[in-house]
Amino acid sequence: xxxxxxxxxxxxxxxxxxxxxxxxxxxxxxxxxxxxxxxxxxxxxxxxxxxxxxxxxxxxxxxxxxxxxxxxxxxxxxxxxxxxxxxxxxxxxxxxxxxxxxxxxxxxxxxxxxxxxx
Amino acid sequence: xxxxxxxxxxxxxxxxxxxxxxxxxxxxxxxxxxxxxxxxxxxxxxxxxxxxxxxxxxxxxxxxxxxxxxxxxxxxxxxxxxxxxxxxxxxxxxxxxxxxxxxxxxxxxxxxxxxxxx
Numbered sequence: 478x479x480x481x482x483x484x485x486x487x488x489x490x491x492x493x494x495x496x497x498x499x500x501x502x503x504x505x506x507x508x509x510x511x512x513x514x515x516x517x518x519x520x521x522x523x524x525x526x527x528x529x530x531x532x533x534x535x536x537x538x539x540x541x542x543x544x545x546x547x548x549x550x551x552x553x554x555x556x557x558x559x560x561x562x563x564x565x566x567x568x569x570x571x572x573x574x575x576x577x578x579x580x581x582x583x584x585x586x587x588x589x590x591x592x593x594x595x
Numbered sequence: 596x597x598x599x600x601x602x603x604x605x606x607x608x609x610x611x612x613x614x615x616x617x618x619x620x621x622x623x624x625x626x627x628x629x630x631x632x633x634x635x636x637x638x639x640x641x642x643x644x645x646x647x648x649x650x651x652x653x654x655x656x657x658x659x660x661x662x663x664x665x666x667x668x669x670x671x672x673x674x675x676x677x678x679x680x681x682x683x684x685x686x687x688x689x690x691x692x693x694x695x696x697x698x699x700x701x702x703x704x705x706x707x708x709x710x711x712x713x
Binding site for chain 1: 608617
């Protein structure tokens with residue numbers, strides 16, 4: 478199954494900023510950045526929000542073009558669209574991730590290793 | 596009259612991003628950055644929004660710590676809090692302004708020169 482994603486050119490600055498302007502979504506992006514290149518099962522983020530809320534947050538990130546969600550069987554694998562974001566908004570993602578890295582007010586993603594094989 | 600502003604340490608990353616995630620507010624910030632060091636009368640931005648909406652947007656920017664608003668008589672003079680933002684989130688404002696500079700979807704601030712003497 479393929480979920481809808483904006484093309485690189487469709488990624489909008491105000492929408493990306495608005496979507497990143499949420500502690501839970503920032504925590505997801507910070508964690509994805511720390512594991513870059515590894516598709517993460519969305520269940521990894523279940524300690525950040527209820528399943529319904531998490532689905533909502535992950536859909537917002539995907540629809541804004543911040544993340545890519547791949548549905549594999551019943552799992553959803555999430556990756557950061559770093560190349561696309563860097564092409565559209567050079568330096569933005571790095572500065573957000575650096576600032577988020579220092580932000581103790583953001584929730585932490587747990588250490589449980591629940592990634593599945595893609 | 597002094598309006599409330601967060602201290603530098605109180606400036607919050609998710610709140611700043613959320614507040615910047617709006618085309619009108621991005622247009623205001625882009626324009627302030629292009630005139631940096633010059634306090635701008637809020638009437639400068641009246642072609643972006645109605646007076647009520649503009650007050651709302653400028654309050655959001657001020658409350659997030661993105662701008663400083665100084666009330667001088669009946670005028671409100673707006674400046675970008677670049678030093679404070681750069682200290683809290685190095686590189687963030689520059690990358691947002693650079694991305695906004697290329698964004699043709701953002702509204703333009705008119706060329707009418709309505710700054711007043713501070």
